[in-house]
Amino acid sequence: MITASTLLNSETIAEHEQSPQEIRVRVLRQDAPGEESYWQQFAIPYEPNMNVISVLQRIAAISKAQDGRKVAPVAWDCACLEEICGSCAMLINGRVRMACSSLVDNLFKETPGEIELRPLTKFPVVRDLSVDRERIFHSLQRVKAWVPVDDSYDHGPGPRISPEEQEDAYPLTTCISCGCCMEACPQFNKIEVVQREEESDEELESRKQSAYDQQFLGPHAISQAVRFNSHPTGSMNADERMQSLTGQGGIQMCGNAQNCVAVCPKSIPLTRSIARAGRAATVWAIKKFFDR
Amino acid sequence: MATTSIPEDSFLGRHQFLLYRLFSLAGFIPVGAFLIVHLLTNASVLGGAAAFQSRVDLIHSLGPLLPAVEWIFIFIPMLFHAVMGFVIIATGVPNIGSYSYQGNVRYTLQRATGMIAFAFILWHITQLHWMGAPVGGGQFDPHHAASSAAVALKPVAITLLYATGIIATVYHFANGLWSMGITWGIWTSPAAMQRANWLSLFVGIGLGAAGLGALGGMRSIDVEKAKEIETRMYKARQMLDGGISAEAQQHSAHAVSLSRESSSVMPAGSTSSANKEKRSKKKD
Numbered sequence: 001m002i003t004a005s006t007l008l009n010s011e012t013i014a015e016h017e018q019s020p021q022e023i024r025v026r027v028l029r030q031d032a033p034g035e036e037s038y039w040q041q042f043a044i045p046y047e048p049n050m051n052v053i054s055v056l057q058r059i060a061a062i063s064k065a066q067d068g069r070k071v072a073p074v075a076w077d078c079a080c081l082e083e084i085c086g087s088c089a090m091l092i093n094g095r096v097r098m099a100c101s102s103l104v105d106n107l108f109k110e111t112p113g114e115i116e117l118r119p120l121t122k123f124p125v126v127r128d129l130s131v132d133r134e135r136i137f138h139s140l141q142r143v144k145a146w147v148p149v150d151d152s153y154d155h156g157p158g159p160r161i162s163p164e165e166q167e168d169a170y171p172l173t174t175c176i177s178c179g180c181c182m183e184a185c186p187q188f189n190k191i192e193v194v195q196r197e198e199e200s201d202e203e204l205e206s207r208k209q210s211a212y213d214q215q216f217l218g219p220h221a222i223s224q225a226v227r228f229n230s231h232p233t234g235s236m237n238a239d240e241r242m243q244s245l246t247g248q249g250g251i252q253m254c255g256n257a258q259n260c261v262a263v264c265p266k267s268i269p270l271t272r273s274i275a276r277a278g279r280a281a282t283v284w285a286i287k288k289f290f291d292r
Numbered sequence: 293m294a295t296t297s298i299p300e301d302s303f304l305g306r307h308q309f310l311l312y313r314l315f316s317l318a319g320f321i322p323v324g325a326f327l328i329v330h331l332l333t334n335a336s337v338l339g340g341a342a343a344f345q346s347r348v349d350l351i352h353s354l355g356p357l358l359p360a361v362e363w364i365f366i367f368i369p370m371l372f373h374a375v376m377g378f379v380i381i382a383t384g385v386p387n388i389g390s391y392s393y394q395g396n397v398r399y400t401l402q403r404a405t406g407m408i409a410f411a412f413i414l415w416h417i418t419q420l421h422w423m424g425a426p427v428g429g430g431q432f433d434p435h436h437a438a439s440s441a442a443v444a445l446k447p448v449a450i451t452l453l454y455a456t457g458i459i460a461t462v463y464h465f466a467n468g469l470w471s472m473g474i475t476w477g478i479w480t481s482p483a484a485m486q487r488a489n490w491l492s493l494f495v496g497i498g499l500g501a502a503g504l505g506a507l508g509g510m511r512s513i514d515v516e517k518a519k520e521i522e523t524r525m526y527k528a529r530q531m532l533d534g535g536i537s538a539e540a541q542q543h544s545a546h547a548v549s550l551s552r553e554s555s556s557v558m559p560a561g562s563t564s565s566a567n568k569e570k571r572s573k574k575k576d
Contacts (some may be wrong), residue, residue: 032514248306253312253383255394255402272482275480281309
C-alpha cells in the first residue's frame with residue numbers, strides 16, 4: 001500500500017539523487033613525508049559541472065572539516081586543468097585518474113554524494129595528495145627519452161618522416177608523464193628512500209638514484225624508448241636505450257597485466273609499445289650475443 | 293614500504309633480462325611441450341588400457357636413459373621455471389581489488405595457478421612417480437599403466453584434486469602462451485593480441501579436454517580387465533626381449549640364463565605389486 005508519506009519520501013530521495021545538496025569528501029591526509037596518514041571528512045556545497053580540482057579549491061577555501069574543526073587546507077598538485085601537465089593524478093574513488101578531468105557528476109554515478117581522495121600509492125607522499133614524482137622522470141632519463149641535438153652546429157634539415165610513421169608515433173608523443181600507468185601496474189612498486197641518521201643529502205640522493213635505477217622503468221618510459229628508437233634521429237642512440245630496456249628493472253619486469261593501457265588518460269597504446277620493445281629486445285639480445 | 297632491491301652487481305641483477313627470458317622460454321619449451329605430450333599420452337587411455345599401455349611402453353623403451361631424459365628435459369627446466377616464478381610473484385603486488393580489468397584478472401590468475409600447479413605437480417610426482425615410493429607414493433606401475441593409475445585416481449577427493457590441478461596447469465600454460473607472445477614481441481598490436489587470445493583459448497580448451505578426458509578415462513577403467521590385458525602385453529614383451537637376446541647371443545650361456553631369470557620373475561597371473569617390487573621401478 002502506497003501512503004502519502006512514502007510517496008513523499010521516495011520523491012525527495014529521487015530529487016536528492018538528481019542534484020545533491022552537498023558533496024561529502026573523504027581525504028587521506030598526511031602532514032609530512034614518513035608520517036602517519038589519517039582520514040578527514042569534508043562537506044562542501046554541490047555545484048553543477050565541478051571537477052575534483054574545484055572540489056579541492058572549495059575545501060581549501062573553507063579549511064574546515066565536516067565536524068566544524070578548523071584544519072589546514074588539503075595540499076594537492078595541479079597546473080593546467082586540461083589533462084596536459086600530468087601533475088594532478090590521484091586515487092579518486094580508489095582508482096587512479098586525473099583530478100582535472102574527473103567530473104563530479106560522473107563520479108556520482110559510482111558513489112552518489114561522496115568522493116574519496118587518496119594520494120598515489122607508488123610514490124612517496126610529500127603532503128596530503130601531493131607526491132614526489134621524481135621517479136617518473138628518472139625513468140625517462142634511464143631510457144634517454146630525447147633526441148640529443150643540443151648544440152650550436154647547423155645539422156641541416158632533419159630526416160623526412162612519412163605520414164604513416166608520424167601517425168604511428170603520434171599517440172606515443174601525447175604522454176603527459178602523469179604516473180597513472182605506474183600507479184596501476186602490479187609490477188611497479190613503491191620506493192621511498194628515507195634519510196638515515198647522519199646521512200648527508202648527497203648520500204641520500206645517490207642511494208635514492210641507485211634504488212630507482214634497479215627497479216622497474218614503468219610503462220611510460222618503455223613507450224618513450226620505443227618512440228625515440230623509431231624516430232630517425234632518435235634511433236642514433238637506439239643501442240643505449242636497448243641497454244636500459246634490457247638492463248636491471250627493464251622490460252622483463254612487465255607482467256602483462258595490461259592495467260597501464262586501461263588507465264592511461266591519454267589512451268596511449270602502451271601494451272603495443274611494450275610488445276614492440278619486447279620484440280626489439282629479443283632481436284637486440286640475440287644480435288648482441290652473436291656479435292660480441 | 294621500500295621493496296626488496298637486488299644489488300646491481302649481483303648475479304640476479306646483472307643477468308635479470310636473460311634469466312627472465314629463459315624463464316619464459318622454459319615455460320614453453322620444454323615444460324609446456326612436455327605438458328602437451330603428457331596430457332595427450334594420458335588421454336590415449338580413452339582408447340582402452342592397451343592403447344595407453346603401448347604408449348607408456350614406448351616411453352619406457354628408453355630404459356636406463358629415461359631418468360636422465362626426465363631430469364634434463366623435464367624436472368630441471370620445471371624447477372628453474374618454478375624458482376624464477378616464485379621470484380617474479382614476490383616482485384609483484386596484485387591489485388584486482390582496485391583494477392578489475394580482464395588483463396589484470398588474468399595476470400593474478402597466472403600467478404595463482406602457477407602456485408597451484410607447483411603444489412599439484414609436487415604432489416602428483418610423489419603420488420605416482422617411482423621417486424615417491426620411499427614416502428608411500430610411487431603408485432604408478434609402468435607395466436600396468438592404466439590399472440595402477442585407475443586405482444590411484446579412484447578416490448573422489450583425489451579425482452577432484454587432479455581436476456583442480458589439471459585446470460590450473462592448463463590455464464597457466466595457455467595464458468602463459470599468450471603472455472609469452474607479448475614478452476618476446478610475437479604479437480604486438482592490440483588486434484594481434486586479440487587473435488592470439490583465441491589461439492590460447494583454443495590451446496587451453498583442447499588441453500583441458502585432453503587432461504580431464506584422461507582423468508575420466510582412467511577412472512572408468514575396469515581395473516581387473518585392464519590388469520589382464522597389461523599382464524598379457526607384459527608377458528609378450530618379456531618373450532620378445534628374451535627371444536631377441538637369445539637369438540642375438542645364442543652362444544652366450546650368460547644371456548640365456550639372464551632371460552630365464554627375467555621370465556621367472558613373471559609367473560603367470562602375477563599381480564602389479566609383484567612387478568613393482570621386481571623390475572618396474574620406472575614411471576610414465
